[in-house]
Amino acid sequence: MCGIFGYIGKRDNALDLVIEGLKKLEYRGYDSWGVAADMNGKLFIEKQVGKISEADLSIFMGKKVQMAMGHTRWATHGGVTQVNAHPHFSWDKKIVVVHNGIIENYEEIKEFVGKEKFISQTDTEVIAHLIAFYRQTMPFKEAVLAAIHKLKGRYAIVVMNVGEPYLIAARRGSPLILGVGKGEYFLASDIPAFLEYTQNVMYLDDNELAVVGQDVEFTNIETGKPIEKRLVNIDWKAESADKGEFEHFMLKEIMEQKDSILRAINQDDDEILEIAEAIKKSRGCFFSGCGTAGKVCMTGEYFFSMIANRHVNFASASEFPIYHHFLRPESLLVVVSQSGETADVLEAMDAAKKKGAKVLSIVNVAGSTIARTSDYSLKINAGPEKAVASTKAATSQLAVLMLIAYAIRGELQEGRRVLAETASAVNDMLNPRFLTYVKDVAESIKSHENAYIIGKAENYPMALEAAIKIQEVSYMHAEGFAAGELKHGPIALISKGTPCISIIANDEVKQDIVSNTMELKARGALIIGIGPERFKVFDQWIKVPDVGVASPLVNLVPIQLLAYYLGVLRGHNPDMPRNLAKSVTVK
Ligand code: F6R
16 A cells, blocks of 8 residues: 655656556545655655545646656555655655555654654655754764664555665565666566556565666665566566556456457466475465455356365455464465555464465466566466546455365366356456446436345355445445345345345356345335346346356456446546555555
8 A cells, every 4th residue: 555656867857756656546545645855955745635636736846856756655554634745855855765564663763753743644654754863963874774673563654864866675575666767767666657667677575675767776674685676577568557448457457358358378387296295285275365366266266166166265365364373384375465564364374384284376467576476377378457436456366266166176177168158258248238238227216325146156245246346436336145044044134125236157056046035025125137147037137157166257347347337427537436445555
């Protein structure tokens, strides 16, 4: 959460570059933003509440600097105010800091440097004052090292010392990447922020510090020793991070599922077979992720049972600590994450590693912490996902889990065939007529305040995922239930006209869920059916192709579209839902 961007190099429009970079990182937080630069030895700083994409940026016109940094915030400590926005600076206005993470011992450090110096309510401000404290007697780099040795918690920071011609970056637990151009460097929380300038990157790992000026030097924070870094070429294209012809990233990314599912199953056979073997050999296999990725893991539990005849244990990463004591060296933890930076997932991985268990990650962001620190890692190749609500990453993650289940059953190629057919069915489904129909369904329910979704077996997690999508994008109250559970309580919520979405795949449980849907209808619910077959009980029917066991993939697509249109029709920006951020790097 929070986006950091820094620039140093040959161009003299560093402030413009930082502003453009922050706009690209806005999905990580958009409560407030700020930028800072060294203007001939004097600090220039501008901070504002609100979204940088909506700000009047005319004050920056004509300002020429070759080094600048900025931040877009998702508030943790301290409310959403101009003074709490980053960058934060020391009492002498010499040390300037942007930070992503949480400093746990900030109260203690505040006492140490003197409470009277503080003007904000943030934990970050302690970093600026602490560095300035050491800077009184030490060179810049040593002062930063001395300060960060005192910090407890997680951080990615970029620090500027007014009057010094370089930036210092450091990380522990939060992402930070160095983009390496010709005669210029970019520091950012995420690669797409600088992708149009360079595709060459160096990853900062935990406990590493970089001094970035005319060239770059890396130091291990714990030992103080220099580190050699590898330059990595990223093969993403800059255009893939733009909205193109679409009004919102969310719609663009939903439409990209025409191709992204196919890209997800384009995995190396030997690697999939090796992973299938590791899962077969493991004693205690756990699936874990958060939010949408968690619902994908839960669907994976059904795929493994139905396809591979293999039991796995699912737990949301935030609930995983309760399972730590089951982990053993023979266990395998399978984590799913789009960003590859989710704090609860990293904690689950740490617990597994401490017990000697192996970790397999299924991630989208190449080079992310989760990808780099797991024993096996599969990329889903969905390309940059910018909308806060996860869409194309989810169907790609489902495809990869299903492919592994088929590999465990000894039928990898059959799995690939089923999934290729599913990808082609999604391609056919996403036509203009289908979009208009789903939009009409959204129009018919947009003024309701509640919606309920039911599913069964492998589509039960999809009902839960539908609720997440509708909640976060439209702010409508939505809840998902296992269809068979309705009569044990939730059915009391239904009254005349309540919209209820019933996901009915062509599988062996379909008659049960048709009966459950009738029970809803008998209480006056308005029934929206999603599935390949039209049942009489439906008031409206969103037809999806029949793809057998891969049904969660095709059912999820209209759910995403419905949530998108509900958000737009209710007057919200689906790309930036309130209170949320794309990458949840705090616990
Ligand atoms: C919902 C959504 C979130 C994420 C969750 C995990 O649309 O996007 O629920 O799925 O925060 O994020 P990753 O996948 O980056 O670990």
